[in-house]
Structure formats: structure tokens, C-alpha cells
Amino acid sequence: MTAARPLPVDAAGRPLFELPDELAIDTDVARRVIAGFIRGQLHQAGFERCVLALSGGIDSGLVAYLVAEAIGVDKLLCVLMPYRTSSPASQSDAEAIVADLGCRGELVEITAMVDGYFGREERGAGGEAARDAAPVRRGNFMARSRMAVIYDRSVTFGGLVVGTSNKTESLIGYTTLYGDNACAFNPIGDLYKSQVRQMAAAMGVPTQVIAKAPSADLWPDQTDEDEGSFSYPLLDRILYWRIDRRRSIDELVEMGFDRELVERVERLVATSEFKRQVPPVAKLGPRTAGVDYLYPRRRPGSARS
């Protein structure tokens, strides 16, 4: 049995985050597996470098440390892409990560791109009505603008885009399709938020990044837990028992979880299934990609077979 490491604490001696027992992982094993995964993905695609959209939050922060450990800081480019309403703390935290790692960092403001579409004083490319666009439309557009920038930087830097979505947000669909979830590969997509925190602490991600309330930072003062009215440790536990351990809703209720919350999580997972899958193709020919033309990505004739 691996000795459990004590959780990191703040100045007052309180733990920085809550880690449910059943979600605790062996972080040494996880680091080992993830580092091998990152190197394997790069090798088979014929790349040596990575680019990463660094928000200043814990997910992309952790991925930066994982990539740096796997391939070295000189092969990592972190791109900071604030919008004019982004929290200044996000940018300073991202800068702290770049400084701590000693990797390359670039700042690309997406304000002109986003305002160019929705308009500001002037009418934008999205038309007159776009000026009144709801926050969710603007948030999605920001996420997709960042995607466009990071894929452009992927060409200039010659690196693969590393994904930074965690398992929790993927399962409940708290993600923008072709936005923040777009990537060449994702090292943390099978880690719940609580496990991301555990890993981040083990890898030395700056304390203020681990401790702050998770936020998509798509509008001022947005936080994940307010927006969804849940707490991550609780949500993670429900998802873990329901999905990884195949417990029924009734069994979860017997375990003490609130039925209404469990059923809400169930609906979130079910209605976001499309976000986790490749779009279906209408089956017409004898063999169809994704249906009955099935090859591993690493196959004879691929970049590195």
C-alpha cells in the first residue's frame, strides 16, 4: 500500500481541497502512466513538441506540469488567451506557472476576434442582433476562438495541441464542443476534478491555482460550482459510483446521496453523450469510417507504426 500523502494545507492549516477517499489515486503511478502516454502520442504522430492553452486554472496548469515532466520544458509552449473581461488573476496565475516551469509563454488576446464578431461600439461580423448575444453564446465563441488560436500556434511552434478537459466536466458536458475540448490528445481526461487537485498538489502546481474556485472565466465572477450548483467532491463521487462502479440510482440514494441531485447528474451525463463522441456518418457504402472500417490510429502506414 502506498502511504497516503497528507493533503496540502493553507496558512491556517486547513486542507486546500477535499479529496474523497474512494477517489484518491497513487499519484506516482499516475505521473508515470501519463508521462508515457504523452511521449507515446507525440512519437506516433511524429511530433516532439506540445502547445497548450494555459488559462491560469488548475486543469491546464496541471497539464503544463505533466507535459514539462514528460518531454522537458523547452518543448512546451503555453499560450495565454485572455478576453477583455477575463479575470486579471487568471492571467497572473498563468504567468506564474510559465515562470515556475521556465517554459515558453505567449500572450494572444482574443478580444478583437470576439468583439469583431459580436460587435461593440460598431456592429460586428455576426450582425446587429449579435450585440445582444447571451453570455453562453459569447462564452462558446471565446472557447472556439482560443481553439482557433491554439491550432494556429500548433503550426507555428510545430507542436501537438494537448487537451486540458477533466473527466468531471466531460461527463456532465460542461465544455464547449470544438472549443476547450478540442485537442490532439488529452492526458487528464480520465481524472475527476478531485483527482486533478490531488495530482496538481503532488506536482507542485502553485498553491493559489489549486486553492481558487474553479471557473471557466467566460464572464466576470463565473464559477463552475455556482453555475452548476454543485460541489466538485460531491459531483465526482456521484459520477464515480454511478459510472466507474456501476451503482444504480437507487443504490446511490441508499448510500446517502440526494436523489434529486443524482437524477440531475444522470440527465446531464445522458444529454451530453454527443459531446463525447465522434459525429455519426450516414452509412451508405460497404465500409464506413467509425462504423465498420475500424483501425487503430496507430496502424501500419501511419506516421509511426
Add this chain to the structure above:
Amino acid sequence: MEDGEIRHVHRKVFLPTYGLFDERRFFAAGDVVRAVPSRLGVGVGIAICEDFWHLQTPQLLALDGAQILLNVSSSPGRDLAARNDVGLGTATSWRTLMRTYAQLTTSFVVFVNRVGVDESVTFWGGSEVIGPSGEAIFSAPFFDEGLFLVDVNLEDVRRERITLPLLRDERLELQARELGRIIAERAGLATDSTADAGAEPGLDVAPSASVREGDGAGARDRAGARADEPIRLRSRRR
């Protein structure tokens, strides 16, 4: 292989097609489990990965004369929970199985597992040699590639089998008889004498709670026949 000659070919008998595995979709299974003599003077039983997730494989090999059971595996690491023995659920399971097989067959078990990464999955290594008493003689590191030579004392097999004559005491005729009955019952060719009321022939999973808790009448409706009657598949098809 021995002295440059192929002595035996084992084709994987159990092809996992569940969870993250798709083998039976793309491959056909072998149909033979045999121990093979070796110049070491002991029988060797070769199996591949999933073959050893079925009790019958190590048992048949040992009964057929194997004193060294050799399993070559590509085990994808998963279930990275801290509560697990070595931080990895898969490794914990395999380590338990190999020790158990060694003890129950009073044989050496050599577990050889792949290392490296293929797409999403990571193979965890951790190859082992387990002695006939179930104790690990050698354990390779996790995740690291390596060539390891392990000396074993083959006399340990004889000693263990005198101390613990399990193989001598196996009841093969009993096993064959009961297997014959179970096979016939599963095929619906005989009344399933041990099934829950309402179970359908060939049902090899536990009935759901609704069937278990349902009254006798409901169970009969489901099966379309009284539980104590053999179900005639042929007449149902008409």
C-alpha cells in the same frame, strides 16, 4: 521453442470481448490446451493473457503434466486507486491470481507482462515468478522494460506436491460428470436441477432483482414454462 525447433504452438483460447477488449471481433480463438514436455525434465504449460482469467486453463495444464505454467500477457493498466496494493487495480488482480494458481496447482507460475504505451492504454510490466507454494520468487519492476533471469529449484515442485498432494486428489471423474450435466442443462437438453425458478436455459448470469424477488407466477410467465419442466427449444422456434 527448444534447440531451434518449435515444440508447441499455443493459440489463445479465451479472447476477451468486453470492456476495453475487442478481440473476438477480429480474431478466432484456439481450441486446444496442452502441456508440453521440455528438456528440463518438467512439463510446461503455455497460455496467453485472458486464458488465465479462466480457472480451467491452469487447472487443465497442471492436470496434463505441467509443472511450470507460463503466461504471456498484455495487461492494460487501469483502476489507479490508491487503496490498491500497488496503486493499480489490474496489477492487484493479476498478482492475486498468479499466487493462487501456483498454490492450487502446486506449480511454478511465470507471468510475463508487456510494458509500454499503446494509444490510451499503458501496459504495466510487473512480471513475476511464483513458486509452487504461492510465494513470489521474483518480481520485476512496474512499467520498466528488462531482461531478467531467475533460477528456480525444480525440486520445489516435488516437495510441494508431497506436502500438499492436491493434484493427486483431484476428482476428474466427478468434474467430468458434473460438467456433462451442466453442459446438457445449459443447452436446454435437460432440466436445470439447480436453477432459480424462472431462469431460462443457458442463463449464466445472476437473474435481475425483479426476477429474483418476483412471485412464482411472474417467474413462470417470463420463462414461458413451469420452472420444473425442461424447456424445449425446438418447439419454441416453430
